[in-house]
Amino acid sequence: MDDWKALAVFASVVRHGSMSAAARQLGLSTSAISQQVRALEQSHGVTLLHRSTRKLALTDAGERVYAECARMVEAAERAQQQLRTTRDAPSGELRLAAPIGFGPYIAPALTPLLAAHPALTLRLLVDDAMIDLIDARIDLAVRVGRLPDSSWVARRLCAIExxxxxxxxxxxxxxxxxxxxxxxxxxxxxxxxxxxxxxxxxxxxxxxxxxxxxxxxxxxxxxxxxxxxxxxxxxxxxxxxxxxxxxxxxxxxxxxxxxxxxxxxLPVLDVWALTPQRDAQPAKVRHATEALADYLRSLPGMLP
Incomplete structure (x- = not known):
């Protein structure tokens, strides 16, 4: 793991042409950058850079290592972009569980969301039985009435008379x-x-x-x-x-x-959205929860 960080620092030095430029990009001091590269060279017994007061030059070994480092950094950047996409825009498969009685409401509630985000897919499990949400890899579950004790996070959507x-x-x-x-x-x-x-x-x-x-x-x-x-x-x-x-x-x-x-x-029945965690909810879960809440509250006879 330490090598990965040092290899990323080395790739940044080569990409930006100097240690000072890499330091500015990474938010580190120039001396810290130099120490990372030197430690990498010493730990493997390989010289990666020829240094002078005016410029840096790659050794033959440095050229070969940099080619692999560049691919590693590009893969990391793609992974970061995927994380941002998952956070900011609904995408991927949304696995949603709901009672059979809620089946007619799911389509009109989520159709606009699916139409607006082509990268989002839906797998809908409609069943009145209490399925195991973990085993079924459910992202979002709709439940009605009193909830059993659970580690899942519950958000009240509305109430039914x-x-x-x-x-x-x-x-x-x-x-x-x-x-x-x-x-x-x-x-x-x-x-x-x-x-x-x-x-x-x-x-x-x-x-x-x-x-x-x-x-x-x-x-x-x-x-x-x-x-x-x-x-x-x-x-x-x-x-x-x-x-x-x-x-x-x-x-x-x-x-x-x-x-x-x-x-x-008669006592009203609360309608709940259950999710497996409170923080870092994917965009697909956040947007679907809001779409369900907005649609259900608009129905005649439904209480906010």
Missing amino acids: LWLCAAPAYLQQHGQPRTPEELLGRHWLSQGGARGNEGMGLLLHLQHDGGQQRTLRVEPRVSSNNQLLLQQMCLAGLGLALLGSPDAHADIQAGRLQRVLPEWR
């Missing part, structure tokens, strides 16, 4: 609930293992706009780890479901779904 929803046909057949207690005994479609304990029903924490609170446990008729499937079943009139506000917004606006007890609110 949960809405109690049902299809008009279901409410026409079974009646519109007027109080939280009327939710008991209804057909429920639940995301198993996410918002309630499996085998123990779905726990609902409701808070009225006026301040009253209710906690209910309901038994799901259908449970799934796929939120999109539950929404399709809700649209088909199979029961009540807790749906994320941005997912349900279009169906409610079109009349395909109705909100149930809209004056009673």
Whole structure:
């Protein structure tokens, strides 16, 4: 390693034509430059430069060594340029993990970024299972709700409201609930293992706009780890479901779904961006995180 530094100093002396010029370029004293070159020569028993008061000249050995040193310095400069590019402009492969329910949001959020940076590629892993982010070499992961303890760095992007929803046909057949207690005994479609304990029903924490609170446990008729499937079943009139506000917004606006007890609110779910480290984030991760945050916050029903 010491030789590498001395070889780089020697290459700079040759490139700039004098030790004083190399010293100015490297921010060192002329004597320090001279000592580095002399130590290199002494350690290998080879004279690299003929010195005079007016000029320097390469020996035959110095010419051969300099040719290799020049290639070494050029490679180092290319590596430095690559580091600057990675830091300043999105490039390379971005490995992103997200739940299945977030799949429809990834494309519109990241398409402008990909279009603006042709050197950036995307590998998207969409899965509701908790994959090992380290083993999958994930650069950026989107997670919803409470996060387990982890060495990963979490940044909050936005929050999702949960809405109690049902299809008009279901409410026409079974009646519109007027109080939280009327939710008991209804057909429920639940995301198993996410918002309630499996085998123990779905726990609902409701808070009225006026301040009253209710906690209910309901038994799901259908449970799934796929939120999109539950929404399709809700649209088909199979029961009540807790749906994320941005997912349900279009169906409610079109009349395909109705909100149930809209004056009673449920706890919001925070949306997080997880990255493996806090400092020296590559540009691809920084830009993708900002693009996701900006797009998600623009969605109807999403909270900043």
